[in-house]
Amino acid sequence: MDNLANLRQEYKKHQLTEELAHSEPLKQFAVWFQEAMNSGVAEPNAFILATVSENGTPEARVMLLKGVDNGGFVFFTNYESDKAKDLADFPVATMCFLWLGLERQVRISGPVHKVTREESEQYFHSRPRESQIGAWVSPQSQPIPSRDFIEKRLQETMQKFQDKEIIPLPSNWGGYRLVPVEIEFWQGRPNRLHDRLLYSEHEDGRWEITRLAP
Ligand SMILES: Cc1cc2nc3c(=O)[nH]c(=O)nc-3n(C[C@H](O)[C@H](O)[C@H](O)COP(=O)(O)O)c2cc1C
Numbered sequence: 001m002d003n004l005a006n007l008r009q010e011y012k013k014h015q016l017t018e019e020l021a022h023s024e025p026l027k028q029f030a031v032w033f034q035e036a037m038n039s040g041v042a043e044p045n046a047f048i049l050a051t052v053s054e055n056g057t058p059e060a061r062v063m064l065l066k067g068v069d070n071g072g073f074v075f076f077t078n079y080e081s082d083k084a085k086d087l088a089d090f091p092v093a094t095m096c097f098l099w100l101g102l103e104r105q106v107r108i109s110g111p112v113h114k115v116t117r118e119e120s121e122q123y124f125h126s127r128p129r130e131s132q133i134g135a136w137v138s139p140q141s142q143p144i145p146s147r148d149f150i151e152k153r154l155q156e157t158m159q160k161f162q163d164k165e166i167i168p169l170p171s172n173w174g175g176y177r178l179v180p181v182e183i184e185f186w187q188g189r190p191n192r193l194h195d196r197l198l199y200s201e202h203e204d205g206r207w208e209i210t211r212l213a214p
Contacts, residue, residue: 010190010191011103011187011188011189011190011194012103012188012189012190013102013103013188014102014103014104014187014188015187015189015195016185016186016187016195016197017195018197018209018211021185021197021209023207023209024207025180025183025185025199025207026068026071026180028183028185028199029068029106029108029183030068032099032102032104032106032185033045033068035102036097036099036101036102036104039099039101039102040101041099041100041101041102043064044099045064045065045066046062046063046064046065046097047062047063047064047065047095047096047097047098048060048061048062048063048095048096048098049061049062049063049075049083049093049094049095050093050094050095050096051083051086051087051090051092051093052086052089052090052092053082053085053086053089054085054086054089059082059083059086061083063075063077063095065095065097066123066175067123070177071179071180072110072177072178072179072180073095073108073177073178073180074115074119074175074176074177075175075176075178076120076123076124076173076174076175076176077140077173077174077175077176078135078138078139078140078141078172078173079114079171079172079173079174080139080140080141080172081140081141082141083141087112087176091111091112091113092109092110092111092112093109093110093112093178094107094108094109095107095108095109095178096108103187103188104185104186104187104188105184105186106183106184106185106186107182107183107184107186108178108180108182108183108184109178109180109181109182109183110178110179110180110181110182111178111179111181112176112177112178112179113176113177113179114174114175114176114177115174115175115176115177117169117174119174119175120169120173120174120175121169123175124169124173124174125166125167125169129167132167133154133157133158133161133167134154135170135173136157136161136167136170137150137153137154137157138150138153180199180201181200181201182198182199182200182201183198183199184196184197184198184199184212185197185199189214192214193214194214195211195214196211196212196213196214197209197210197211197212198210198211198212
């Protein structure tokens with residue numbers, strides 16, 4: 001750990017100018033997401049989800065983006081997890097994507113709503129059978145006595161569903177959609193003088209682009 005202060009990487013692969021940026025942030029996100037996919041970065045759909053807990057502290061954890069549609073960013077989780085409790089108390093969140101291979105970060109903030117049951121059904125049934133069973137097994141975010149507890153529940157749940165072709169969607173599992181009101185695209189540049197373009201939504205639905213100091 002001695003050399004931490006000397007770890008230093010210059011960012012010089014790309015730039016983000018007002019001329020290059022798309023006027024619509026979701027289209028700009030689509031361009032960068034495709035480039036992240038093409039560049040082979042690990043788990044390009046992984047992002048940090050920040051929420052506000054009951055006592056006002058920020059909470060953050062890694063999640064996987066599963067769709068961008070109806071003007072929002074969709075992810076799936078357990079509706080009784082800590083993050084779900086946070087979102088019930090404060091239905092707002094920030095998502096932060098890091099695509100290090102491209103020296104890029106995207107931060108997205110806005111209100112969060114549950115997706116419809118039909119949308120959750122559709123995604124749930126597209127998952128591998130084992131993952132569907134996993135959703136039944138884990139009381140996400142609850143303290144459990146041991147690893148054995150989960151293994152035992154897995155065996156019991158597999159047995160319960162062994163004759164069922166279709167695993168039902170658990171009532172405590174589903175998706176959320178974050179509808180952005182702000183999206184910031186950050187492109188690493190030399191000498192720590194990075195490009196930052198912030199898209200903010202006006203009441204009439206128009207997006208304004210502001211350059212922020214790095
Ligand atoms: C790469 C990666 C992807 C993850 N994707 C998800 C996800 O899509 N949904 C989810 O509920 N948890 C996901 N997790 C687990 C969460 O980070 C977290 O541990 C879990 O959701 C419980 O969070 P909470 O107690 O704050 O509710 C992922 C973790 C990692 C490292």
